Amino acid sequence: MEIFHHLASSLLDPSENKARFVDHCHALHSRVLKLPSRSGVNNSHRFVALALCVCSHLCGASIDSAFCVLQTMAPSDPSAEGACSREQLAQVCKTEWLPAVNELNLKKFCNDGEGAKLRRLFHDYYIAFVPSILFSHSRAALLLDLVRENGGEGKVFAASEMGFREASTLIREKTSPFCNAIVCADVNLICKYSTSYQLDARPPKWLRDSLRDCRIKHPSLYVKKYEEKNCSPAKRKPHEANISCIHLPSPTKRPRSTVAKVLTAEMVKPAKDHNPSFRSPREKEGAEADEFRGQASSPLSSRRGERDSKLEQPSAKPLSWACEIRTSFSGGDFPMNEKICELLGVVQESCLMKKDQFRATGYQRAIARIRALRQDITTVDDVAVLTSGKGIGTKLERKIIEIVKTGRLLQAENVLENAEGTAVRQLCNVWGIGPVKALHLIAQGIKSVTQLRDAVRHDSQILDRNQKIGLRHYEDLLLRIPRRHVAELEKFVRMVVKSVDQSLDITVAGSYLRGKKDCGDVDILICGSSEQLRFGFVKVVKEMRKKGVLTDDLTIGQGKYFGIFRFPGRPHARVDLFAVPHEEYPFALLTYTGSAIFNRYVNSKVDPNCESVDGNCNRHPIFGDTNTCLLVAIYEGR
DNA sequence: AGGCTGTACTG
C-alpha cells in the first residue's frame, strides 16, 4: 500500500487530486483482499500485478516490459516469491487489474502527462532503469516493446545513479550479445510531434531491420544502388546542375538534392531492382525542409508498418520518422507549384544574403509546404489550402496569389536584376566568406570572384587565411562529390587510421550516410577511446597530410578538423574529421548524420532546462537532454 | 514584442 502513498505524494500539488488518487488505490487495495485465492496466486502476487499494471499504464508499455522493468528495480524477482510464473502474473494483470487501472486513468493525475513529474515519480521508485541520457525514463519499457515486437531481445538496466560514462560502458559491455545497436529515445514523442506537424512517421527500414535482427545494419547497405547506377550513364548531371542552379549562400553553400531517396525507395519495393529515379538537379536547398513540414496527405500511407498503430496513436494515422519524410513529389506534375517555389526561392535567397535569416526561414517553410502539395495551385481558391495550415501567413499568401494571377513576382524580378545581389551570392560561395564580408568586399568595388582574385594579388590583407584557401579552391569546392569518391576516401582514411592505431575506426556520416547521390563534403567520425584518440587523431591528420591527401587545413580544434583533401587527378574537396570517443558515438553519429534541418527540428523539441547527465554529451546538442525526443542513433557494441 | 537550434573556431 505504501507505494501508492508514495505515488500520491509525488504527484501534483492539488490535494484534491492526491486525495482522489489515494482513494482509488484504497479501493484497489481492498479489492485485492477480497479476491478469492487461486492456485499459485497469492495477494502479494496481486500487488505485484497491480504495480505492473500501473507501471504499464503510466508508461504506455506492455505488461511484459513492465515486468522486466520491475525486475530491474526490485531487488528480488517479483515472480520468485511463491510459485507464480511470469505468465500467470501476466494473466492476473490482464484479468484482474488492467481494466480497472485503465478505467482509473491514472494519467490524469499527472498534470503534465509525460513530463517532469511523471519522470520524477518513476525515478523515485527506480522504475527508471535505463541510462537516462540514452532513453527517456518513462519510455524505456516502450522501447523494449518495440524491440520485442520486431523479434529482438532487449534488456533494461537500473541506472538511476549512473553517470553517462558508466552507463554507456555498461550498455556496450552488456548489451552487445543481443543488441548492439539502437539508441533511440522516445518513440512516442517523435510520433506525437510528427502528427502534430501532420507528418508521416515511421522508422527507416535499416532501423527496423536492425531492431528485428538485433544487430545494427549499416544504413549504407540500403544505399548501394547509387554506386552502380550513377557512375556510368548519367553521371554528368550533378555537375551540370552546379553550374546552372541558383546557388545558395552560406551556411550550406551548395544546392543539395532531397532527402535520402534511396532509403525511401528501398522501403517501397525492398527487393526489386527499383530504379532510384533521380531527383532532377533543379532542386534547391529549401527542399530538405519539407521533411519536417510536409503536408498531411502523404503518399506514404499505403505502405505503413504494422506496428505503427500501436504507438498510442488513437487514430490509425500513418506514421514514419521525421528523418525520412519525403520531400518533394518529383516529376514536373505541378508546373504552377514549381513556379511559385522558384520565385519564392529567389526572394528567400536574397533574404539570406542580408542578415535576415529568419525571414529566409519563413520563405523556406512556405516553399517546403508547397513542394509537398499533391495538387497544383492554379486558382486563387487553391491558395486557401495553404493558408489554412501553419507556416503561410498573409504576406506570403499575397505573393502567391500574385504569382497565380500574373505568373510573376515583382519582388523576385527586382532581386534578379539587382547586381549587388548577384555579387553577394557569388562571393558567399567562397568558403569563409559570409554575407557581411561579401558586403564589405562589394563596398570596395569587388563584385566577382575574378575581381577578388585580382584584388588579393595586390593586397593580401583583405582576406584571412581560410578565406584565401577557400578562394584558391573556389571552383573545385563548388563541385559535388560523387558517392564513389567518398567511398574511396573512406577506404583510405580507414587504412590510415588503422595504421596509426588498430583500435580506432571510422564512420562516414553526413549526407553520404543519408544516401545522397553526391555530397558537398565528407564528414568522417573517428571513433575510439578518449585516450587513444588524444594521440591518434592528431597522428591521423599528420599522416594524411604526409601522404599528400590533405592539401590545406582550415581549422584544427579539439577533436575537430576541417580541411581540404584531394586524390590525384581529382578536384579538391572539403573533409571534416571528428574525434569521437565511444561514449559519445551514438550522439555524435546522430548529430553528424543530420540533416541540419532535421537537427534543428530535433533541437527545437529539446527542453534546454533539463539537467544534463554528463557535460561531455552536450558537445552534441541534440542530446542535451534525455527526456526529449528522438530518434535513432546507432550504437555499435564494437 | 520577441523568438526562431546549439556549439565551436578564427581573428
Next chain:
DNA sequence: CAGTACA
C-alpha cells in the same frame, strides 16, 4: 565579440 562554420 562578430562572423563564419558544422550537423
Next chain:
DNA sequence: GCCT
C-alpha cells in the same frame, strides 16, 4: 517571414 510566421507564430505565440
